[in-house]
Amino acid sequence: MNRRRQDSRAAGDDGGKKPSAASRLVALAREGYRFVMSTDGRPYAVALDGPNLALPLRGKAGLRQRLARLYADTYDGEVASQSALADAMTVLEGIADSGDPVPVSLRVGTDPAGGAIVVDLGTADGRAVVATATGWQVVDRSPVLFRRSGAMGPMPTPVLDGDGLAKLHALLNMDEPTFRQLAAWLVAAWIPHIPHPVLTFKGEQGTGKSKTAEMVVNLIDPSPASKRSQPRDIKAWAAQAFNSWALCLDNVSTIPPWLSDTLCKAVTGDGIVDRALYTDDDVVVLTFRRVLAMTTIDAGALAGDLAERLLMLDLQLIEEDRRRTEEELNAAFEAVRPAVLGALFDLLACVLAVLPSVRLDSMPRMADFARVLAAVDQVMEWHTLDDYLATSANVATDALEGDPFGAAIAALVDQVGTWQGTAAQLLEALPTPLVRPPNWPKDATRAGGRVKRLAPLLRSIGITVDDTQRSPGKQRHRLYILSRMEAADPAASDPEQASLWPEVAPIGEGRTPPELP
Numbered sequence: 001m002n003r004r005r006q007d008s009r010a011a012g013d014d015g016g017k018k019p020s021a022a023s024r025l026v027a028l029a030r031e032g033y034r035f036v037m038s039t040d041g042r043p044y045a046v047a048l049d050g051p052n053l054a055l056p057l058r059g060k061a062g063l064r065q066r067l068a069r070l071y072a073d074t075y076d077g078e079v080a081s082q083s084a085l086a087d088a089m090t091v092l093e094g095i096a097d098s099g100d101p102v103p104v105s106l107r108v109g110t111d112p113a114g115g116a117i118v119v120d121l122g123t124a125d126g127r128a129v130v131a132t133a134t135g136w137q138v139v140d141r142s143p144v145l146f147r148r149s150g151a152m153g154p155m156p157t158p159v160l161d162g163d164g165l166a167k168l169h170a171l172l173n174m175d176e177p178t179f180r181q182l183a184a185w186l187v188a189a190w191i192p193h194i195p196h197p198v199l200t201f202k203g204e205q206g207t208g209k210s211k212t213a214e215m216v217v218n219l220i221d222p223s224p225a226s227k228r229s230q231p232r233d234i235k236a237w238a239a240q241a242f243n244s245w246a247l248c249l250d251n252v253s254t255i256p257p258w259l260s261d262t263l264c265k266a267v268t269g270d271g272i273v274d275r276a277l278y279t280d281d282d283v284v285v286l287t288f289r290r291v292l293a294m295t296t297i298d299a300g301a302l303a304g305d306l307a308e309r310l311l312m313l314d315l316q317l318i319e320e321d322r323r324r325t326e327e328e329l330n331a332a333f334e335a336v337r338p339a340v341l342g343a344l345f346d347l348l349a350c351v352l353a354v355l356p357s358v359r360l361d362s363m364p365r366m367a368d369f370a371r372v373l374a375a376v377d378q379v380m381e382w383h384t385l386d387d388y389l390a391t392s393a394n395v396a397t398d399a400l401e402g403d404p405f406g407a408a409i410a411a412l413v414d415q416v417g418t419w420q421g422t423a424a425q426l427l428e429a430l431p432t433p434l435v436r437p438p439n440w441p442k443d444a445t446r447a448g449g450r451v452k453r454l455a456p457l458l459r460s461i462g463i464t465v466d467d468t469q470r471s472p473g474k475q476r477h478r479l480y481i482l483s484r485m486e487a488a489d490p491a492a493s494d495p496e497q498a499s500l501w502p503e504v505a506p507i508g509e510g511r512t513p514p515e516l517p
Contacts, residue, residue, distance in 0.1 A: 029088065044057070061148075067085070117348070121155045122222065138158070151243045172208075178315075190344075197369055207316060214226045234258065308366075308392070311392075354379060412482070
């Protein structure tokens with residue numbers, strides 16, 4: 001019995017009144033979907049008999065479009081009006097809002113039942129990889145509710161092949177210590193609850209930075225637009241970050257202050273409040289932590305807080321006789337990608353096994369990522385943590401040299417040993433460049449703020465900043481004490497000598513690390 005006949009009988013039972021198109025749309029939707037509200041206040045529909053995927057109610061490829069087609073198929077080609085669809089969506093949003101909010105993940109999530117890491121393969125059938133401390137497997141239905149976006153692409157099914165990492169290394173023009181840091185970063189990129197440093201590929205023209213970044217991003221979060229230009233404003237950035245787990249900014253030369261701050265917050269976790277669509281007074285909150293990559297020639301242009309959140313990898317120049325066409329590289333990458341994914345998931349499972357017992361003697365910046373590196377070193381017998389700390393120290397030094405105000409402070413401390421005074425006195429003590437740089441402080445207030453932001457970089461080269469003291473008298477200006485660290489302990493002034501090796505439990509019997517490249 002088709003829907004028209006059912007509706008006719010129902011109409012006869014209640015005085016001949018035919019159900020409205022909006023009522024029939026709601027009934028169709030409730031027969032095939034359940035409705036939930038995400039923790040960031042967005043309504044979704046989840047098929048009762050299908051993949052564990054959250055469909056937005058509105059927009060392209062959302063429930064509204066599917067429901068319009070289902071309505072036409074069910075009612076002999078009758079087309080639901082736009083007003084009926086709008087009324088139905090309003091009712092369904094209310095149904096979604098009637099329950100407690102639920103987490104909705106993008107590409108990577110954590111199973112609340114057992115803590116497993118779940119990676120959405122992005123396929124139409126909703127398959128996912130579930131990784132735990134005992135191994136990984138591909139499951140037909142994800143235990144985590146995922147949403148999809150137009151910026152996502154499918155991942156191939158991982159396969160067990162012991163030389164997956166070696167096959168990836170063969171495609172990249174980097175030395176072994178650099179590749180090992182990259183492999184550790186790739187594994188960490190699937191651990192969703194920790195901050196991830198911005199993977200930055202540095203090198204002159206002809207080192208293959210953009211292609212390397214494209215392949216790396218397409219391993220962890222494939223996308224038809226794996227490389228992006230710098231966003232023009234915060235709203236453009238929010239749209240990109242909300243719809244991709246991993247993003248790559250290509251050919252970065254300079255970063256404006258607002259974007260530098262935004263990238264820092266995206267590493268540690270960010271939230272952006274915007275006006276909700278179709279309303280005048282409601283807001284939506286975009287909350288996200290993202291995995292970021294960049295390519296650049298001049299790393300000195302990346303200064304401030306962002307420099308502390310980088311994993312800088314230098315690429316080697318590709319000799320002319322070793323160059324390959326774009327088509328050849330793409331074909332080679334697609335051929336090895338399943339094996340590379342299998343090797344990375346193997347390594348992820350081993351890391352999850354030892355990570356709870358990893359303890360660092362001291363906590364560097366990006367401490368959670370450092371613990372992952374220590375776990376990788378334990379499993380693979382590598383030294384990625386030492387290499388990362390040494391590279392981070394060099395990046396901080398380069399960033400400070402690229403900041404005229406910071407370089408002037410360092411020169412002042414080198415000259416006098418210890419300097420003390422107010423922000424205004426500091427401005428007077430520093431020689432003003434003949435051509436004032438745009439970021440040179442114009443007054444004492446801005447100078448104090450710049451010293452505060454530069455403190456971590458200054459500390460990386462052995463200069464401490466103490467701003468806890470006040471000047472005597474009624475005005476009680478804040479005093480800044482700039483001094484060299486004591487050099488008695490080499491670890492205090494040289495991060496490469498710091499003892500950060502972890503205490504870890506041995507791998508359980510029967511566990512073997514993935515094959516070394």
